Amino acid sequence: MDPKAANGGRTDNDTTKRLILPTSITRRTFIRSTGLVAGAVAAGPLLSACGAIGGSSGGGGPLKIGLLLPYSDIYAVLGESITESMKMYFENNGNEAGGRTIEIIQEDTQLKPDIAMEKARKLVEQDEVDLVAGIVSSGVAVGLRDYFHENKKLLLIANAGANVLTRAKKSPYIFRTSFSNWQPNWPLGNWAYDNVAQKVFVSAPDYGAGHDMANAFLNSFEGKGGQLVADPQFTPFPQMGDPAPFITEIQQANPDMVYTFYSGGAAVTFVKAYGEFGLTGSIPLVAAGFTVEEDVLPAQGDAALGTVSGLHWALQLENATNATFTAAYKERTGKDANVFAMQGYDTARVIVDSINAVEGNTTDLDPLIDAIAGVKFDSPRGQFKFDENTHNVINPVYIRRVEEVDGALHNVVIDELGDYVDPGDDSKG
Ligand code: PHB
Numbered sequence: 223m224d225p226k227a228a229n230g231g232r233t234d235n236d237t238t239k240r241l242i243l244p245t246s247i248t249r250r251t252f253i254r255s256t257g258l259v260a261g262a263v264a265a266g267p268l269l270s271a272c273g274a275i276g277g278s279s280g281g282g283g284p285l286k287i288g289l290l291l292p293y294s295d296i297y298a299v300l301g302e303s304i305t306e307s308m309k310m311y312f313e314n315n316g317n318e319a320g321g322r323t324i325e326i327i328q329e330d331t332q333l334k335p336d337i338a339m340e341k342a343r344k345l346v347e348q349d350e351v352d353l354v355a356g357i358v359s360s361g362v363a364v365g366l367r368d369y370f371h372e373n374k375k376l377l378l379i380a381n382a383g384a385n386v387l388t389r390a391k392k393s394p395y396i397f398r399t400s401f402s403n404w405q406p407n408w409p410l411g412n413w414a415y416d417n418v419a420q421k422v423f424v425s426a427p428d429y430g431a432g433h434d435m436a437n438a439f440l441n442s443f444e445g446k447g448g449q450l451v452a453d454p455q456f457t458p459f460p461q462m463g464d465p466a467p468f469i470t471e472i473q474q475a476n477p478d479m480v481y482t483f484y485s486g487g488a489a490v491t492f493v494k495a496y497g498e499f500g501l502t503g504s505i506p507l508v509a510a511g512f513t514v515e516e517d518v519l520p521a522q523g524d525a526a527l528g529t530v531s532g533l534h535w536a537l538q539l540e541n542a543t544n545a546t547f548t549a550a551y552k553e554r555t556g557k558d559a560n561v562f563a564m565q566g567y568d569t570a571r572v573i574v575d576s577i578n579a580v581e582g583n584t585t586d587l588d589p590l591i592d593a594i595a596g597v598k599f600d601s602p603r604g605q606f607k608f609d610e611n612t613h614n615v616i617n618p619v620y621i622r623r624v625e626e627v628d629g630a631l632h633n634v635v636i637d638e639l640g641d642y643v644d645p646g647d648d649s650k651g
Contacts (some may be wrong), residue, residue: 285322285577285584288345288354290338290366291380293330296460296487297358299517301330303559304356304380304566307547310554311570319574320582327351331358333460335365342366346375352584353378355569358562360384360403360430367391374587376594380569381562385434388614388644397594397613399572399606400565401534402644403434406510407483408651409619409639410532411442414508418530419478420448422508425468425492426483428456435483435510441651443481451477462488465495473499483510490521497525506530511633514624517560519631526631529624534617535561535603536633544602558632564602568615571606572597609643616643 289308291301305328312324327349331338338357345351353376357363363382370377371393379387379396383403387396414422422443426432436454444450452475457468462484472480480501484492493514496502502525511533514526537548537558547567551559572594577584579593598607604618619642622633 282582283322284325285319285582286325286327286349286351287573288342288349288351288356289326289328290331290341290345290354290356290362291328292333292358292362293328295333297333297485298487300358300381300486300562301356303517303563304358304569306555307551307559307563307566308355308380308570310550311567312574314550315574319577320580322577322582331356331362333359333362335362338362338366339369342369346373352376353573355573356380357382360434363387364391364430367393367396370395376587376590378569378572378594380565382431383434384430385438385644385648388609388612389647392612392614392646394591394613397572397608399569399615401617402614403431404438404644404651405617405642406532406534406619407435407438408442409642410508410510410621411439411444411448411481412446413532413621413637413639414439414479414481414530415443415446415448418506418508421451421478422448423451423472423475423477423480424454424482425472425480426454426456427459427462427488429459432456432459432483436481438651439481439510451475457488457492460488462491465491466499468492469495469499469501472505473501477505479506479508481508482513485512485515486518489513489515489518493518493522493525493529495525497523502526503528511535511561511620511622514633515560515562516558516632517562519624519633523631526624527626530636531622531624531633532619532639533561533622533633534619535564536620536622536635538627538632539602539604539620539635541600541602541604543600547602559602568601568603568606571599571601575599605641609646612644612646614644616641618642 293301317324329341355378357379358381360382363384377396379398381400383401385402385404388402424436426436507529509531511531514529514531516537548559551563575597576593580590595608595610607616609616619639620635621637623636625634
């Protein structure tokens with residue numbers, strides 16, 4: 223297909239040119255461009271006793287990393303995958319960075335912003351961690367944003383895609399190594415219109431990420447002339463409950479295609495029901511890639527066959543880093559890697575590379591922020607680099623189809639759409 227069409231009229235080269243900014247951009251430049259100086263200053267005193275970055279250890283002693291992830295409810299496997307791959311990366315690199323031994327302190331956020339807030343405070347104010355990483359759910363991430371921003375604490379988001387954190391609520395103290403919810407879905411809307419169908423039914427969970435993802439898909443799909451056959455269906459989150467009424471509603475709308483985003487336990491519930499009602503293979507399912515990722519495919523079984531999805535990674539991507547990562551993860555856990563594990567692996571690498579660059583000094587915040595923003599490497603997904611305007615990663619987007627490969631279901635890459643940078647505002651969904 224025409225890559226220019228898939229990339230909102232930009233070729234990959236155009237994208238690269240637009241994205242490569244002077245590497246010398248500083249936190250001051252970032253703050254000026256976000257207009258967030260007042261908030262940062264006003265809320266500063268709360269943790270002043272802890273020093274610039276919270277850890278009293280600062281430049282010596284162990285490097286304390288707080289992990290805030292769900293280890294319960296429908297996204298528990300996502301939290302476990304991120305944890306395993308981060309530990310794997312650290313262990314494989316001598317469990318040290320910048321001359322300091324890495325110490326991980328894990329906390330279960332569940333999927334509850336209030337619990338996550340309590341755990342974040344504990345990590346920062348009692349444990350005095352040097353930085354916090356993790357966060358799976360958009361709702362939790364948005365709930366924590368002001369705490370990290372106003373208290374100038376570093377947060378590396380390893381999953382939650384809430385668009386707003388790359389837009390109106392971006393912060394120099396918050397980096398995202400995973401994706402914005404817009405990134406895999408906007409290109410997919412274009413691709414699905416051109417390659418699958420022009421009339422769609424949309425189903426997603428009723429919380430921030432579900433709305434972000436559906437909006438992004440519809441923005442490009444409708445921009446091409448595609449149509450919704452009914453109002454989007456937003457289902458209860460986190461527990462969907464009985465999926466039968468939702469699948470029945472889809473059946474009755476009789477669309478040419480269904481677009482969906484679900485993840486973890488909800489993805490298993492939805493896709494299995496899609497199969498049980500006979501929709502698999504009769505109404506094409508097009509999805510944000512999380513819906514049929516490697517963590518849920520074994521439980522979904524044949525109900526997932528043929529699902530086409532957009533995502534920034536695939537198990538079978540052929541590059542040297544992916545080969546090393548997927549083999550090591552399988553050996554460690556006995557399971558195939560998944561996109562969440564990949565994001566954890568990259569998050570760990572961002573931490574190690576940036577802490578090495580500042581020789582373990584986490585007390586001076588500005589050089590550390592600049593070091594993180596400048597991290598670049600060959601990731602299992604392709605080239606890893608941050609958009610310096612937003613601190614959100616720039617992602618390649620792959621179109622994958624669920625097929626049987628050597629007796630098991632996997633996502634096979636069928637198209638590559640090039641690099642996508644979140645627009646940084648709501649102009650494209
Ligand atoms: C999110 O809440 O941002 C989220 C959760 C699970 C996913 C993707 C995004 O698989």
